[in-house]
Amino acid sequence: MRKFLVARENIENVNVVQSEVELEPPSNVVNEFNPNEIVRDPGHRKQINEYAPDIQDQVRRAYILKGPMQPDLPSFPRTTFGSVKRSFSKSWYKNYTWLEYNEIKDAAYCFYCFLFKKPGRAEHFGFEVFTKSGYRDWKHASQGLKDHVGSHNSLHNSCVKHYDDYNNQRQSVTSKFAKATKESEELYKIRLTCSLDCSRYLIEQGMTFRGHDESSTSLNKDNFREMVDWVKSQNEQVRDAFDRGGKNCTMTCGDIQKELATCCAHEVTKVIMEELGDRQLSVLIDESRDISVKEKMAVMLRFLNDKGNVVERFISLHHVKDTTSESLKNALYGILDKYTLSISRIRGQGYDGASNMRGEFNGLQRKILDENPYAFYVHCYAHHLQLVVVSVTSSCSSIHDFFEYISLIVTTTSASCKRKDALIEAQHQDILNKLESGEIYRGKGLHQSSNLTRPGDTRWGSHHTTLLRLDQMWPSVLKVLSMVDEDGRGPS
Numbered sequence: 001m002r003k004f005l006v007a008r009e010n011i012e013n014v015n016v017v018q019s020e021v022e023l024e025p026p027s028n029v030v031n032e033f034n035p036n037e038i039v040r041d042p043g044h045r046k047q048i049n050e051y052a053p054d055i056q057d058q059v060r061r062a063y064i065l066k067g068p069m070q071p072d073l074p075s076f077p078r079t080t081f082g083s084v085k086r087s088f089s090k091s092w093y094k095n096y097t098w099l100e101y102n103e104i105k106d107a108a109y110c111f112y113c114f115l116f117k118k119p120g121r122a123e124h125f126g127f128e129v130f131t132k133s134g135y136r137d138w139k140h141a142s143q144g145l146k147d148h149v150g151s152h153n154s155l156h157n158s159c160v161k162h163y164d165d166y167n168n169q170r171q172s173v174t175s176k177f178a179k180a181t182k183e184s185e186e187l188y189k190i191r192l193t194c195s196l197d198c199s200r201y202l203i204e205q206g207m208t209f210r211g212h213d214e215s216s217t218s219l220n221k222d223n224f225r226e227m228v229d230w231v232k233s234q235n236e237q238v239r240d241a242f243d244r245g246g247k248n249c250t251m252t253c254g255d256i257q258k259e260l261a262t263c264c265a266h267e268v269t270k271v272i273m274e275e276l277g278d279r280q281l282s283v284l285i286d287e288s289r290d291i292s293v294k295e296k297m298a299v300m301l302r303f304l305n306d307k308g309n310v311v312e313r314f315i316s317l318h319h320v321k322d323t324t325s326e327s328l329k330n331a332l333y334g335i336l337d338k339y340t341l342s343i344s345r346i347r348g349q350g351y352d353g354a355s356n357m358r359g360e361f362n363g364l365q366r367k368i369l370d371e372n373p374y375a376f377y378v379h380c381y382a383h384h385l386q387l388v389v390v391s392v393t394s395s396c397s398s399i400h401d402f403f404e405y406i407s408l409i410v411t412t413t414s415a416s417c418k419r420k421d422a423l424i425e426a427q428h429q430d431i432l433n434k435l436e437s438g439e440i441y442r443g444k445g446l447h448q449s450s451n452l453t454r455p456g457d458t459r460w461g462s463h464h465t466t467l468l469r470l471d472q473m474w475p476s477v478l479k480v481l482s483m484v485d486e487d488g489r490g491p492s
Helices: 004-025 053-066 111-116 129-133 138-149 155-167 173-177 182-205 222-234 235-244 254-276 325-338 364-371 380-396 397-413 419-436 461-472 474-490
Strands: 078-079 084-087 101-102 108-110 279-290 297-306 309-320 346-351 375-378
Touching: 004 108, 053 111, 053 155, 053 397, 078 138, 084 138, 084 419, 108 111, 108 138, 108 182, 108 254, 108 380, 111 129, 111 155, 111 419, 138 155, 138 375, 155 297, 182 222, 182 235, 254 297, 254 309, 279 325, 297 325, 309 325, 346 364, 397 461, 397 474, 461 474
Parallel strands: 279 346, 346 375
Antiparallel strands: 078 084, 101 108, 279 297, 297 309
16 A cells, blocks of 8 residues: 555656646747737737747737737839739728738738637648738739638638637626626726826826825825825715725726826827828937936927828837937837838938937938938927027127126025025015006016026027016016125125
């Protein structure tokens, strides 16, 4: 009996070791889901089986949310077949909703087969071609696309069925088992609506969401959770929905906050893309470091709207590891590809005067011009004007000294809280005296309390604001300067 138990234990140990060896993923399999790795371009994305099995559903869900890559180009590259040149036709999108197209490789792909094909089954027509290498036989495309679809029981139609079942989560077995009551769904909607409204307000005001301590015992849980608590205190229905929801599905955790902000960004971007439509556009790009010392590239689109007005829309703030022209070009192409915008639609480029941007031979504008000769580069006029004004003021000693004195006056009168208070009090008294003497008149929005502003080094318009304030407050400034002079003459 003892020998039997020992033998049985050894067999079980061998089975465990074998199962661990069999379950060990290959070295090229990605074990963690990273949304930044999701690339819509069918010619450069990873295959689903290259991800670990436990994250493949997340990858599929991310691709389904983005949808198939179907660029609407004015014209497609033409390939010679015999004596006739043929090309991809965008009319095929209507007949084959699964069809994708890659502009660089000039090849067609199948979105559904990419998502749900089973590795090792390539006996169906074009099964591997439409998911990996791409289909390019435009001469026989009409028949080739039909052959790929095949009969009712074909592998392609099997993938289509998987896609429909996966896309309709309420029809899945898992969803039926986890189906909540109507009352629970209503409570969930109330919690979600509350969290979404708070997120929209914070985004519109440009305020932070999260704090250092968001626990229930924290005295200040920062903006998002404090705002949710305030809404609960003002609305009994919302408070009841959160209380009855328990600790789960409260729609307030950090991941939910990020998803809500991302959803808001997607909706705004969707409106911008609908406004842009199929019009030509210009790109405006600038890069700078943020507060976390990361290099960010801001991208804006400039185009004519339906009313014929020129509008500018901000679409992306992209992190770049370096600011070389090649890196900026790849980042820009990735952003345009994300929103299915073709390089051929660009008609203008607007940058500053940095060498990596405006370089005549190796700058970003030259690299784009090499691929699209209609994307004319224009140096930012505001930056031009700034450089001209700075150059003029530097060359004229009297003007240079004038602005040096202006900066010195502003610094002197604002050097301490005492001087600032004295300046504001003197300005207030001066306004009262002028109102009594009839020099100025009362009115809505007139004679507001103001202060001197420092001129900026990179924005010439700030000098204009400083001069206007100084002209309005000059008598008060003289009083403060006199006070500073008297304090300097007194005993130390």
